[in-house]
Amino acid sequence: MCGIIGTLGHADVAQDLLEGLKRLEYRGYDSAGIATLYNGSIERRRAEGKLINLGKVIEKEPLQGDIGIGHTRWATHGVPSERNAHPHATDRVAVVHNGIIENFRELRRELESSGRIFGTDTDTEVIVQLIHHNLSQGLKPVDATSAALERLEGAFALAILFAEEQELMIGARRGSPLCIGWGQKEMSLGSDALALAGLSNRISYLEDGDWAVITRDGATVRNTHGELVERAIRTTALSEKQMSKGNYPHFMAKEIHEQPTVIGQTLNTFFNPLDRSISLPELPFNLLEIERITLIACGTSFYAAMIAKYWFEQIARISVDIDIASEFRYRGTPMAKGGLALFISQSGETADTLAALRFCRKQGQHIAGIVNVSESTIDREADIVFNTHAGPEIGVASTKAFTCQLVTLACIVIATARVRGAISREQEQELSSAITEVPARAAEILNHDDSLRQLSNVLAGARDVLFIGRGASYPIALEGALKLKEISYIHAEGFAAGELKHGPIALIDQSVPVIVIAPSDALFEKTASNVSEVVARGAQVIFLSDSKGIAALGDQAKESIELPTVHSFVAPILYALPVQILAYHTAVLKGTDIDQPRNLAKSVTVE
Numbered sequence: 001m002c003g004i005i006g007t008l009g010h011a012d013v014a015q016d017l018l019e020g021l022k023r024l025e026y027r028g029y030d031s032a033g034i035a036t037l038y039n040g041s042i043e044r045r046r047a048e049g050k051l052i053n054l055g056k057v058i059e060k061e062p063l064q065g066d067i068g069i070g071h072t073r074w075a076t077h078g079v080p081s082e083r084n085a086h087p088h089a090t091d092r093v094a095v096v097h098n099g100i101i102e103n104f105r106e107l108r109r110e111l112e113s114s115g116r117i118f119g120t121d122t123d124t125e126v127i128v129q130l131i132h133h134n135l136s137q138g139l140k141p142v143d144a145t146s147a148a149l150e151r152l153e154g155a156f157a158l159a160i161l162f163a164e165e166q167e168l169m170i171g172a173r174r175g176s177p178l179c180i181g182w183g184q185k186e187m188s189l190g191s192d193a194l195a196l197a198g199l200s201n202r203i204s205y206l207e208d209g210d211w212a213v214i215t216r217d218g219a220t221v222r223n224t225h226g227e228l229v230e231r232a233i234r235t236t237a238l239s240e241k242q243m244s245k246g247n248y249p250h251f252m253a254k255e256i257h258e259q260p261t262v263i264g265q266t267l268n269t270f271f272n273p274l275d276r277s278i279s280l281p282e283l284p285f286n287l288l289e290i291e292r293i294t295l296i297a298c299g300t301s302f303y304a305a306m307i308a309k310y311w312f313e314q315i316a317r318i319s320v321d322i323d324i325a326s327e328f329r330y331r332g333t334p335m336a337k338g339g340l341a342l343f344i345s346q347s348g349e350t351a352d353t354l355a356a357l358r359f360c361r362k363q364g365q366h367i368a369g370i371v372n373v374s375e376s377t378i379d380r381e382a383d384i385v386f387n388t389h390a391g392p393e394i395g396v397a398s399t400k401a402f403t404c405q406l407v408t409l410a411c412i413v414i415a416t417a418r419v420r421g422a423i424s425r426e427q428e429q430e431l432s433s434a435i436t437e438v439p440a441r442a443a444e445i446l447n448h449d450d451s452l453r454q455l456s457n458v459l460a461g462a463r464d465v466l467f468i469g470r471g472a473s474y475p476i477a478l479e480g481a482l483k484l485k486e487i488s489y490i491h492a493e494g495f496a497a498g499e500l501k502h503g504p505i506a507l508i509d510q511s512v513p514v515i516v517i518a519p520s521d522a523l524f525e526k527t528a529s530n531v532s533e534v535v536a537r538g539a540q541v542i543f544l545s546d547s548k549g550i551a552a553l554g555d556q557a558k559e560s561i562e563l564p565t566v567h568s569f570v571a572p573i574l575y576a577l578p579v580q581i582l583a584y585h586t587a588v589l590k591g592t593d594i595d596q597p598r599n600l601a602k603s604v605t606v607e
């Protein structure tokens with residue numbers, strides 16, 4: 001959840017590190033820090049809060065040097081404060097860390113009893129003290145680090161700097177991602193390729209257990225057994241431009257508005273316009289032989305899985321289990337060999353999703369991923385990956401990645417249904433045509449931005465907001481509630497409309513806006529009855545539907561937004577947009593930090 005960067009560059013490395021940290025701030029933003037080597041000594045600047053505070057500190061007290069490491073933190077152990085901010089350092093070694101050292105208490109006791117004095121509440125400091133201890137036993141930096149790594153339990157990506165070692169940096173990864181950027185007499189380390197976008201486009205990704213000794217001339221990498229290994233250098237297409245807000249006030253707004261384009265890009269990888277068919281890449285398993293599919297993810301990606309369950313079961317006629325990765329990974333679910341386990345993740349680094357993937361591999365499942373970040377861990381560990389083409393998603397609230405995940409899942413469903421004979425050629429064409437309409441219909445929905453912005457006045461004043469829907473609209477209700485709570489901090493819940501009478505309806509009074517997700521589909525009449533029930537109890541209903549739905553029910557609603565009439569198959573993809581826009585404008589009215597909401601980080605790489 002933290003972002004780390006390290007550079008052996010040219011003079012004024014602190015500015016490069018600050019720029020890199022800006023690109024990493026989405027990973028955590030409760031404090032930040034940079035350490036450089038100047039005349040052989042470790043110099044540090046740290047600040048609590050956003051990166052901008054660190055920038056001000058460095059402006060007042062510039063940091064010199066041509067080698068350095070930097071960190072942006074999402075606190076796990078120790079409150080967010082300057083004292084607990086990374087880099088942690090002694091006069092001989094400085095470390096930035098992403099992950100959690102699980103045996104830090106035991107190591108700390110041991111090091112304290114041998115005389116080391118700790119200055120922070122973090123788990124990370126044991127790494128610094130351990131390496132320092134090894135150095136004072138006479139070990140050279142590389143051996144001192146190697147011996148320390150052997151003692152660490154838990155997850156980490158590290159960048160390590162040593163006093164008097166102007167030409168040396170060490171990087172190590174176990175559990176948390178780390179990559180090396182290759183340049184001309186300039187080398188760098190970063191949590192991901194985004195961090196290095198301004199420094200290098202030639203990237204090699206460390207494998208789990210790798211550690212690398214980096215000098216200005218290159219890097220040597222060893223694996224977990226200490227053997228020298230080669231890690232391929234790839235050229236990335238990421239540019240700094242892709243990571244700017246353009247003319248939008250927030251990344252979230254930009255990402256919402258990119259959806260027609262990126263959905264189209266994602267769709268193009270599957271859709272053949274000549275015969276209106278969907279084709280998947282060559283699969284390392286036979287779809288006909290799959291008896292059960294398990295879909296696993298977290299947060300918004302899990303809601304994509306929920307929608308896919310409706311599609312797989314109704315259209316492809318195959319049983320699907322879905323689960324939240326953090327629950328699944330510890331349940332020890334028995335799985336019949338030869339099933340398909342499909343993991344959905346924007347970042348491809350979510351710790352629980354990754355752990356669930358490794359569990360399923362041990363259970364003899366075929367492993368597939370739907371991943372937005374290429375070369376992420378899930379991307380590399382899955383047997384087959386369906387990449388979404390949403391581009392870098394920087395706002396913490398997931399928007400364009402979600403709709404691209406849905407488009408990808410929809411294509412997989414159609415292809416599965418065809419192979420298994422669950423749909424005819426005509427039905428395939430009907431469903432494929434429906435998906436090809438999505439980019440244009442998404443663009444139409446973006447034209448409702450103004451009316452959704454006005455509606456957000458109703459939400460901004462509310463203490464609680466409910467979202468309801470049935471069938472594949474139910475996960476959209478959950479997603480709408482998640483979006484609203486994560487960026488506006490308003491309490492919101494999503495319910496299956498049919499469940500209201502089993503308890504949640506007790507929450508309803510005149511002060512509670514109820515947002516109804518109700519395309520006119522096969523379940524519309526059922527949802528309509530639920531709307532009448534909440535209206536009878538005084539709820540302020542905000543109705544999201546199409547012209548037919550609004551004609552049937554609009555008079556019961558306080559407000560309605562008319563969305564395009566679309567095939568019910570693709571309605572959940574499109575109905576995601578108005579709930580994103582509503583959450584966005586509500587958060588603008590509340591004045592919250594939309595792209596970096598409190599307590600959250602973009603990729604959850606710790607449990």
Ligand code: M6R
Nearest residue numbers: 299300301345346347350397398
């Ligand atoms: O990178 P992933 O898709 O694996 O992330 C999963 C969740 O952490 C993520 O969707 C989270 O819920 C978002 N903040 C939701 O907007």
